[in-house]
Amino acid sequence: MSDDDPEVADLEGTVTWSELLAEATTRFERAGLESPAIDARRIVEEVTGSEPSEFHRVLDTAATARGVASFDRLVARREGGEPLQYVVGRWGFRHLDLMVDRRVLIPRPETEVVAGLAIEEVVARSGAGREVVVADLGTGSGALGFAIATECAAARVLATDRSPDALAVARANLAGLGRAAGRVSLHEGSWFDALPMSVRGAIDVLVSNPPYIGDDEELPAVVGEWEPSEALRAGSVGDENLQTILDGADEWVVPGGAVVLEMAPDQTALIADRFRAAGWQASIHSDLAGRDRAVVARKRG
Known part of the structure; x- marks a missing residue:
């Protein structure tokens, strides 16, 4: 009509x-x-x-x-x-008002908790005018990286995504960040391949909400029929991308740096143990519903 x-x-x-x-x-x-x-x-x-x-x-x-x-x-x-978030075309994430459509995942409260954990790691490494290098791998709408940039004046954020469509949404959201936008750069590519070599071994805080759902896992219709599958699915058991990030973290993160990852509740213990086996300290953190939702791993140094 x-x-x-x-x-x-x-x-x-x-x-x-x-x-x-x-x-x-x-x-x-x-x-x-x-x-x-x-x-x-x-x-x-x-x-x-x-x-x-x-x-x-x-x-x-x-x-x-x-x-x-x-x-x-x-x-x-x-x-x-159609999900309400896509219908209205915008959704809140912490203090941000983000454009969202079917090219990106809908920002969720669980991920706000992950952002808070990453911000704590950035704050712990800032001070005396020191710049804190942050990598947001698989940024989607930009929710994680942009929250960090706007809440942490010391952060320089490199946000990556392999999807040009997702980066177009992130670019639109970046335009609304104000002064913080000058401390954010967008990079197209898969995981670490998207990052410039200048930050290899120099990332202070790496944060990601990667796809972590198994290919055969059933999803609610409001998710599976509307949100981008490539931002949800991650192999037969859902840990392929988490393992890719874990494998590359030692090479890209500075000694004493941190990795903050969102994942499914039944993946947290496994991923934390894998970080520990690689010589990192690792802790598990719950979301607002009390479910294990994130792993924070700190590289010894």
Whole structure:
């Protein structure tokens, strides 16, 4: 339905956002969505450009024909099962507001915890004007690397991805970082191959949320049917990329540096043990739900 549609034009000034909110909630309930009221509210906020604090003031205002048309398009997409994050095209990650679409994974709360762990490692190595070299391997939307860059003034971030499409999204998000963008560079390529040789053996903190799901593992439809498979799958048992990073870390990370990796709960003990076998110190950290989610490994030096 376009804003030139006579049916939409007839609604100009006659329907309020409160009525549209109720309509969307009902449609989402019928579609069996998990959070119909929350999803409906987020779409109204997106279409009206309102902040959460302004939401209730918007509800009693009349919708324009253009607003109704935009609202209807987004509701139809969500009703069809498309993730809300892709429908609205933006999503929050820590303090960032990131552009997201089907070229990249949706930023998740688990990864915010990983970002926090990496930031702690950066802060521990900063001071006295020292630059901290950070590599974000498989950056996707840029969530991890950009959070570090904006929260740690000492960080110089090299963010990599093998997908040109993902890097296009990261580039769009980089443009909104402000002054911190000057301390971030994007590099296309697979894992360590994307990095310039100038940082070989000089990375202070390496962070990554690599694909870690096994090829045969079943995923919820909202994930498997919409998010990029190449950013999720990692071989028969899901540890191929984690092992690649582990194998290259000793060559690329400075003595005393750290590696912070997100992974599945059932992978943490194995990866931590592999780091220890390679002579590193390693610890396991849980996410907000209390599940093992990350390994922080520190290179002796």
